[in-house]
Amino acid sequence: MTDFNLLDPELVAIGEARTKVQLARQAFEAFQGVTQEQADRIVEAMGQAAEAAAAELARLAVDETGYGVYEHKFLKNLFNAKYCAHAMKKMRTLGVLWTDEVARVTAIGAPMGVIAAIIPVTNPTSTTIFKCLAAVKSGNAIVCAPHPRAAKCCVRTVEIMAEAAERAGAPIGLLQCLSTGQLPATRELMAHRDTALVMATGGAAMVRAAYSSGKPTLAVGAGNVPVYIHRSVADVSEAALMVVTSKSFDNGTACVAEQSVVLDEPIADAAIKSFEQHGTVFLDIEQQRRLASLLFIGRGALNPEAVGQTAIELARGIGMNVPPGTKVLGAALDDVGPQTPLSAEILGPVLSFYRSRDLAAAHQRCREVLAFGGEGHTLGLHGQDARWLPACQICRHRALSSTRRACSAGWASALAPIPRSCWARAPGAARSCRTTSRRCTSSISSASLTRTAPGATSIYRRWGCRCSCEPRLTLV
Structure with a gap:
């Protein structure tokens, strides 16, 4: 029976x-x-x-x-x-x-x-x-x-x-x-x-x-979040502190926490020193290899036992002694993708670092990071130069934060953005701001930012942007 x-x-x-x-x-x-x-x-x-x-x-x-x-x-x-x-x-x-x-x-x-x-x-x-x-x-x-x-x-x-x-x-x-x-x-x-x-x-x-x-x-879903620190950033040390605070918060378990830091070349050395001052310990090539083996198992899957641990615990796991105040482990990388495991999303206090010679190179690097597990998620920006602040110049179809704050902000959908070919079919509007006389166009999956004059306050909206004045709305 x-x-x-x-x-x-x-x-x-x-x-x-x-x-x-x-x-x-x-x-x-x-x-x-x-x-x-x-x-x-x-x-x-x-x-x-x-x-x-x-x-x-x-x-x-x-x-x-x-x-x-x-x-x-x-x-x-x-x-x-x-x-x-x-x-x-x-x-x-x-x-x-x-x-x-x-x-x-x-x-x-x-x-x-x-x-x-x-x-x-x-x-x-x-x-x-x-x-x-x-x-x-x-x-x-x-x-x-x-x-x-x-x-x-x-x-x-x-x-x-x-x-x-x-x-x-x-x-x-x-x-x-x-x-x-x-x-x-x-x-x-x-x-x-x-x-x-x-x-x-x-x-x-x-x-x-x-x-x-x-x-x-x-x-x-998962988010592989890049943050770009532009040469116009007001305070490099403050930007580094905010990124370290964000990534070490709850041992890096928040999917909106920064994962990759893209540094503008003119401020890269100063930024790295600031990150070190705020508790980041950078790894050499061999240490990076051992950390990748600890963090990932199988075909790029995160090791559940390594998720949400402190930087000191992760360092101990690869046989490395770090100072007591260590908050984040840093890895200087040159590539993004499966061949570079530390460029993936890591639910722990680990940051990858890239240098970019100019805005175009930074734009491309951010797109590569987002494409490797972060499509439709989050992007962070630090800088003051209004010529590159509009969201559409950095990464289309993603909400982002360019305000003074720790932890990037964005819509987390795990969906790929609407392709450019669909823009014409998406309802949109052009806003002309009485404060700056600048126009900003948005589509159904984008959040855009209008540059505001000193003292004006910007907020994000699904259908574009507003500042402290009342914007004029004209159909596209």
């Missing part, structure tokens, strides 16, 4: 996914008709509960995953629980959003249903907090699917927020989390007939699986 294992872990996990999606669907139906004010009260209660538990959840995340820094994960939890919740409070997401009396158009916000939220191992609790807040704010139910290595901390995060939501009036089952994070259960969750939307954060394989689920998907 055949001995069937009725407690096969994969079958149990798949069954759990189905059960939780069905319960979430029932909760969503009970939640239908919720007003904006009711949803906001529930979101506020969830945010307060997550804020109170930010330290507990940070400790759970570090202890379970072995990745990152407790204090930094606490800050990320606190930011999402407090400041993201506060920012959401000002948004209308349900019912009438706006009305254009002239065009006789009214926008109405309606929920999708059950959201399948894929949670990464590198930022488990903070990502869970944000996605749960966003789901309930928009009137949806949510089922989180954690990475197996971060299941316990994610389950605890959802428990805390679900209890707060239910006390504030949400139906039971509106927020849930899979208990094991097994891949078959995650696939079942994404493909289930009652799942209406997938929000995926993770590696390239998981993002591809999400896009292949047959469901509408919002996803962010």
Whole structure:
């Protein structure tokens, strides 16, 4: 007689996914008709509960995953629980959003249903907090699917927020989390007939699986982020400090953290000295080879045991002694691609460095880095020369930051940008700024920046840019 294992872990996990999606669907139906004010009260209660538990959840995340820094994960939890919740409070997401009396158009916000939220191992609790807040704010139910290595901390995060939501009036089952994070259960969750939307954060394989689920998907994948330090930078030392701070934050586990530093030749030597002063130790060729062997396994896959470790721990792993204050390991490279492993995305405090003789060379190098695992992600800039600041001159179709800040900023879609041949078919607009009289053109996948006069404030918008004056809008 055949001995069937009725407690096969994969079958149990798949069954759990189905059960939780069905319960979430029932909760969503009970939640239908919720007003904006009711949803906001529930979101506020969830945010307060997550804020109170930010330290507990940070400790759970570090202890379970072995990745990152407790204090930094606490800050990320606190930011999402407090400041993201506060920012959401000002948004209308349900019912009438706006009305254009002239065009006789009214926008109405309606929920999708059950959201399948894929949670990464590198930022488990903070990502869970944000996605749960966003789901309930928009009137949806949510089922989180954690990475197996971060299941316990994610389950605890959802428990805390679900209890707060239910006390504030949400139906039971509106927020849930899979208990094991097994891949078959995650696939079942994404493909289930009652799942209406997938929000995926993770590696390239998981993002591809999400896009292949047959469901509408919002996803962010790997990012190989270049940052260009131009000769016009106001303070080379400050720029180096911001990059080091960004890359060492939570031991480099943020996908928007800089990965490659492209230095303008006239300031390259000064920049390298500044990086060394701020805790960067540069490796020789042999040390780079040993580090690459430690960080990568198989065909360029990151070694899970090397992710999210400190620079000192990584140095120790390759038999290298570094000063106690070392924050980042640096590698001077000449090439980008599979033949140069350290030019890939590394979820750890490791930076690659390139020299560029001029703007054209820097542009090309940034494009090469982005093409090697960072398409559609993020680019950072440091400089003051307004002749090269417009985004379209550096890298088309990507949001970027040229402000004084640590950590680059951008849309993380894991999708290749719209090709130039499609520009003519994309709606666009040309803006003429009363402050500078400069025009800026944007298309549906780009964020552009208009140079502003001293004292004017620039902000980024999906459809171009605005400064402190009111721009004139003319059709292209």
